[in-house]
Amino acid sequence: MKLTNESSLFPLRKGRVTRQAHVDLPEGTFEEEFARQGFFGRTSHLYRTHPVTAWTRIEGPLRPRSYDLNRLEPGGPFEPVCFLRNEDVALHWVAPSAMDFFYRNADGDDVYFIHAGAGRLETTFGVLDYARGDYLVLPRGTTYRFLPSAGPQAYLLIESAGEITIPDRNQLGPNAIFDPAMIDTPDLEPPAEPDREWAVHIKRRNAITRVYYPFNPNDVVGWKGDLTVWRINVKDIRPVVSPRYHLPPSAHSTFLGRNFVICTFLPRPFEEEPGAMRVPFYHANIDYDEVLFYSDGHFFSREGIGPGMVTWHPQGIHHGPHPKAIPASRLKDRTDEVAVMVDAFHPLEATPAAAAVENEAYWSSWK
Ligand SMILES: [Fe+2]
Missing domain, CATH: 2.60.120.10 (Jelly Rolls)
Incomplete structure (x- = not known):
């Protein structure tokens, strides 16, 4: 995706317009933005006499x-319901209950937005508690399971075929919108029930394969690097x-x-x-x-x-x-x-x- 601004320094003007977009519209007009690249690219503003x-x-x-997602009924303990998709992104509605198996998405990165509920997420990289308003970002290939707390759970899952990154802050500086220091990452804990059989449900090309281990497969005792699971809450995002x-x-x-x-x-x-x-x-x-x-x-x-x-x-x-x-x-x-x-x-x-x-x-x- 290209995020460059190719706007002209000297845009054309015809008829009744405001010179500053979105401010002081001509009397009786409705402004329409006609723009490339989702407000990033070349743009014209149209001043109409009716709402379009x-x-x-x-x-x-x-x-x-x-769509009213409240009327969807995702199955448990972990059966996301897909409602919109293309080759780059799939949107699902998820209402997990305590999972007695692990899940791994080999098709893409998973971004959860916690709309309702809370709980504990066990991952390859350790354990992370989550609550309402959290975004959870899980790189493709992470092995994880949800252990929700009591009460209704409703998560929006944005599944991304490509890697999830954060946008450049450009002239706003590196601490704008959210300070990267507000990001939380999992902490290592001894694995739960290390001695029983565990299944990992791996999704590849939207088919599930179950791989079984005679031990808890999240047995990582140390890790270093810059690829991991992370969490940011919306209350820590400061809109510009x-x-x-x-x-x-x-x-x-x-x-x-x-x-x-x-x-x-x-x-x-x-x-x-x-x-x-x-x-x-x-x-x-x-x-x-x-x-x-x-x-x-x-x-x-x-x-x-x-x-x-x-x-x-x-x-x-x-x-x-x-x-x-x-x-x-x-x-x-x-x-x-x-x-x-x-x-x-x-x-x-x-x-x-x-x-x-x-x-x-x-x-x-x-x-
Ligand atoms: Fe819009």
Whole structure:
């Protein structure tokens, strides 16, 4: 994925525009951002007289979609349910119970977002406790199992075919967004039940092979290096904001995968300047499919969306704030949302499991 800004220093202007994007829009207009590379590349802003989402009907398969993951029922102790996927990234809903076997993903890196629940993760590299709001990053090939604590568990699993890395901070400096010193890694402990038979369920090309050992296979007594399991909590991510300018979603990038990016939208103050937009501009994702998972708080730009729901805005059709969100945003000082976004360069496909929990009327929710 290329993350360079190829914008022209002297953009063209035709008709009624604002010279500063997202600020002081021409009276009676709605701004649309038409941009390459998910807000990183060449961009034009279009000033329209109607919200571009004010369609009356849609015929054909392309439409904004929404799914209620709360209605999915992942099996136990560890049976992730895939709901969206392409060749680079697969999104699953997971509700593990105490696993009496280990799991190893040979197909990709696993990034978990703990939406609900808590527990202990045993890995090749040691043991790590986790709680709500944690991201857990497990490199491909790690052997692990979840030991959740009592109560409901609900994790979003973002499975990445390529290696997960973090974006460059560039001029923000190395300690911005989250200080790498806030990352926690596992601690070695003696393995549980070292003398019984243990199975490792290895996923390779989406098929499971079970390998059995007469001992606990997580028997590592020491390790050194820079490839390991790690954890960061959303409360330790400090979003970058501007009081005078609505920053694009790319400012909230948390992880990079191959041909996709994971962003985190977190509680933050709204823009202060009266002419500065406070809600996301309309756009059509010309290069990315955009998936948003809503975890907590009030989702200020979306009506009818609650915790545990997902929206999917595919390439080619517009989305943007719901009509009441623009005036409503003027009545508040801040947003308290916690949401995870996955922007995928290649088109995603919904699985039959997703179709079963689709909010069918979502496409008409801008009316
Ligand atoms: Fe978007």
